[in-house]
Amino acid sequence: MASADTTHQQGMAADSQQLEAYLGSLPGIGVAPLWESLADLVPVEPRTPDVPFVWRYAEVRPALLRAGELVSAEEAERRVLMLLNPTPSVAERGGTTSTLYAGIQLVLPGEVARAHHHVASAFRCVIEASDGAFTTVDGERAMMSPGDLVLTSNWRWHDHGNDSDDPIIWLDGLDVPLVNFFNANFFELYPDQRQKITKPDNFSTDLYIHGRLNPLSEPRADKHSPVINYPWRETERALRAAIDAGAESPVDGVIFEYTNPFTGGSVMPTLSCFVQAMRPGEHTQARRRTPSAVYHVVRGSGSTIIDGSEYRWEEKDTFCVPTWAAHEHINGSASDEAVLFSFTNQAVYTSLDLYREEVIERQG
Amino acid sequence: MASADTTHQQGMAADSQQLEAYLGSLPGIGVAPLWESLADLVPVEPRTPDVPFVWRYAEVRPALLRAGELVSAEEAERRVLMLLNPTPSVAERGGTTSTLYAGIQLVLPGEVARAHHHVASAFRCVIEASDGAFTTVDGERAMMSPGDLVLTSNWRWHDHGNDSDDPIIWLDGLDVPLVNFFNANFFELYPDQRQKITKPDNFSTDLYIHGRLNPLSEPRADKHSPVINYPWRETERALRAAIDAGAESPVDGVIFEYTNPFTGGSVMPTLSCFVQAMRPGEHTQARRRTPSAVYHVVRGSGSTIIDGSEYRWEEKDTFCVPTWAAHEHINGSASDEAVLFSFTNQAVYTSLDLYREEVIERQG
Amino acid sequence: MASADTTHQQGMAADSQQLEAYLGSLPGIGVAPLWESLADLVPVEPRTPDVPFVWRYAEVRPALLRAGELVSAEEAERRVLMLLNPTPSVAERGGTTSTLYAGIQLVLPGEVARAHHHVASAFRCVIEASDGAFTTVDGERAMMSPGDLVLTSNWRWHDHGNDSDDPIIWLDGLDVPLVNFFNANFFELYPDQRQKITKPDNFSTDLYIHGRLNPLSEPRADKHSPVINYPWRETERALRAAIDAGAESPVDGVIFEYTNPFTGGSVMPTLSCFVQAMRPGEHTQARRRTPSAVYHVVRGSGSTIIDGSEYRWEEKDTFCVPTWAAHEHINGSASDEAVLFSFTNQAVYTSLDLYREEVIERQG
């Protein structure tokens, strides 16, 4: 005679068998039980596959120059080393973080990276350049110098050229993971290698960059900045003025966002770009926020503590900070400023009401 | 003596070896060549993993009721059968399409789906309900009837109850894949099973749904609609009036978007909801567009031709149309209207400048 | 020998003479001293020429019907008695207040108020109407019933007709003083008496007024509401629902703003329209605000205390409250609700950052 316990166990076993049979039947009608994956789909806090990483310019630069010997610009379409997150599922999608793409691109003297356009929006933050390197966007050549931020927004024709004697190297930033998540990319080659030049060199910079003045002779667009090149010489002036005026945020030092003259908002609807300067020896407060970020070291050296681990960086290195990871920056020099360029999807997070940030105690 | 050809081949072999060695060295420094994956990352046209599918209510309903016997509301937190896209990589992320989640939920008489909130935004389109079924959102009970659209936006407390004698069944729509792509979800349980009721039943519906009037006694919010329940009785009136007035779009028949009273835009920043009616025998023009869509058949039967294949649907079925897939709807009845509810991320695509659509010749 | 005093007086007299001579010379070069009028041009608090006034329907109606005997619709173009502020400088500019125009219009059975359009925006709040009275706007006839709010926005063709057996009488509200201040009016007659009907009757009401749904078949406009008629039957439902739900503001009772479906904001950029209901015996809190207001009594009777004086009103009366005047409403009935329609330039004040309000102690 079975004990109550045995009966109960048999009952549970029967239940369990029934449940198993039931679950086995579900794929046949295209459904699955939410209760088995609720915690995964709706986590208590952001869970990101991304891990922090520092890409060393001292390593990337020689590899890039070697690529210049092994692969022609024509073969490559764009000769770029992607900075991939160490997590394979992110890297497979071309992710520096889950939502951001960064790469380092090389154009050798005399080369042309031929004209094309795509829905994915891009910018270039120039690392090395001599007089004569340029990007052409919708008929305007933007001459490129170190530190310049050059935009090639959604669906604008662009090609790159290098009439100088030195390689030009820059950081590419794109919204490729985001555009691909939305399955929204289109791509087209221009009929020729180089697009036709229809405007004076640096036309949009000349028209928009001085004195917060908007030229009424130009069409008023909206979501994308009309500025092709935000030149470093102006950025440097802004940083200098803000440092002198003591305009600091405790979590970021002196920090600016590059803006769209038509809206005062982010330069592109999908990408927000920033530049910040930290005083000699500055150690910022820690903060975490929902958008991940890619930082590029324009000048100086130091480290960033990310979720308790310290990541050292040198001039021209690039590093990433995952979603919701606590991070604080340390300028490692007692005498020189450190300047970081960075980009995120902040405008997207804000417009979709997904932005959260938390200023926290300094990490242990 | 080696011929020129042999030398050339040897040269190529040497090159190839060098290139291979080079490529092998790249992972060590965290980079990869863009030129090997450019076509994947920047495709010529949207490439989606999603495939069309019809979830049959005749199959899903019995499975859901069976779940009602096997799994308690408490065990399940939410007793839902997810409608998963047949493509495993999409289904793994809880996707009905790459960017949209849909499920069918059951609350039995007397049950409570306990109070919680999360960043992911949700709505419920009611399929079956008797008097006494409700959703409580931020202190307001919205009594639910078939066809009602009930919102539980980003971070709003919500729980579900059923004081009727019949099961309540609805279609859940969420932005879970999107919020998880951005790694931005947070989740919290309410301290009690049910939240406290602080407002009269159907308060927001009463205040906002009549005559395009906004109550000045309420705080003016912004991105999320203040309306909890868009009741079917009003939707039916709107459809009837538009049908009588002959207000049709050739690609959608009579179609409306549910709007946020504060903006005139989508009900939530991440989800756009629509309802459309097609005349007896109507066969709409074909169209494709970048956002994917989930359709739910409120009434009637017919079929949708998606990229050349016909998908038949009956009342209460749910089906999806992938990104950029050509689609045209056919009302299969010669005597009755067909009514489709649908949702997409259109507001996101538009704000990020990713929206494209193309009206095309009828598919072969 | 002159005393010091005498010298001083002589000096002052000389100064005064010099100053007078100086001031006399200024008009010749087109200038005037600011210091003589600073306090007038930049007053410490708003100074308005407007005074409160109640226009009695018991007086205005017979006068209007008498106008119907003396002046034909053709002769009058519009047979309207303007409700002019008692202050002549305001009245001269057609002002009910400095910035608002109101009038009472009559269209007799069989008459046509011929088609024209102008930049000044108008609405009509219907006081008396039987089946068959209408306003045609851009090809759509809006059939008019008591309480309906009918818009004829900036530059829209409009004509009025009356196919009923009774006179139709309504309150006209316009932004004429504002448009004339900006010298921005244009006016044009339609080639015929009546414009061509191109849409079903009440088309925009049918399409926009139900369930917060926007029809995607229609073009999306922006600043002006696409709704011609906000029908009273819906307004009544809204008031009823809000009263039942107890949604009250202490200064206004139950109050709603009529909204533009495209923006959730005011129905026209220059005019904001409201409707409010006060419980039997309700006595609202006092408030003052920068925009002046015109109120029309839809139902009930009572009084409004304006800057300490009580102004009694009956059903269908119209009264004005000047800029920055303290005002509180009293429903004089112990058994019936009082319903007030009102309009202001609130949207303008808000967008120009000129809006201020102050809730104050009840006036002595």
Added chain:
Amino acid sequence: MASADTTHQQGMAADSQQLEAYLGSLPGIGVAPLWESLADLVPVEPRTPDVPFVWRYAEVRPALLRAGELVSAEEAERRVLMLLNPTPSVAERGGTTSTLYAGIQLVLPGEVARAHHHVASAFRCVIEASDGAFTTVDGERAMMSPGDLVLTSNWRWHDHGNDSDDPIIWLDGLDVPLVNFFNANFFELYPDQRQKITKPDNFSTDLYIHGRLNPLSEPRADKHSPVINYPWRETERALRAAIDAGAESPVDGVIFEYTNPFTGGSVMPTLSCFVQAMRPGEHTQARRRTPSAVYHVVRGSGSTIIDGSEYRWEEKDTFCVPTWAAHEHINGSASDEAVLFSFTNQAVYTSLDLYREEVIERQG
């Protein structure tokens, strides 16, 4: 026996008497017939009381310096000669045009124009200044040089000082007629002569004027620009760059709008400021538009043809163009550029849907 004619005449006389009696009765109930003033209230085209005028700096400057001898800064509160439109009804309201106020202000070495604030928004366009002249706004001293545009927006504390050895003279622009039309002004004296300095000199210029960068350390405001001083050195750079790039509009030459970094729109919601340069000998196309304008000659000489009459201007002169008046500019020099600063209410006209413009054939 009376003839038919006589009877008809008697009938008309009787009608006329009746009408007269009727009209005489209307003021008693506070109304007036619209049909007697419709054409005045709703004119076919804008009718402005404004007339064109040129205020000669050669005349205004000596008068202003003479005021410096006759009236102290303390007595005057602000020592300003208002540039009044010749039409008395406009001049009485302090109007340079119906909607714009301009004046020329003098602050002598050592003087203080004491701190106050008001709802009316103002800017100063500097005509003469030496090192040491400044305006303090909300704790920030903006040091002023010729050509600088200095904003003192709605309700911001401001005072002026002059620590140089020379008089400082500037053009004041205000929205006083507009704010007074809306009866919306408030005014308050600061407790002390000078407000407290809380920020480094030129703080907002330093933070906002370079490279289209927005400082994230500052609060994000909205309708009013955070920039106190738009310095001429940057404006000059912008003009130079645009001239070199050939960015011209046919009706305005090279023209820029000063913008609000938070919106990309006008610097203040009520006032729009512009600067334009015309090539030697340039003769622009004619245009008319609904907003009136005040122009100030920064550099050069020439003339403007306004509704067929030519108005000559020299450096530092100020002139006005009425609403809807055709106007075209002629740079009278064959060798030098002419630079005009101007301001209008364009942002208001646009937001209220009152803006119209027409490019027309050159005037006879």
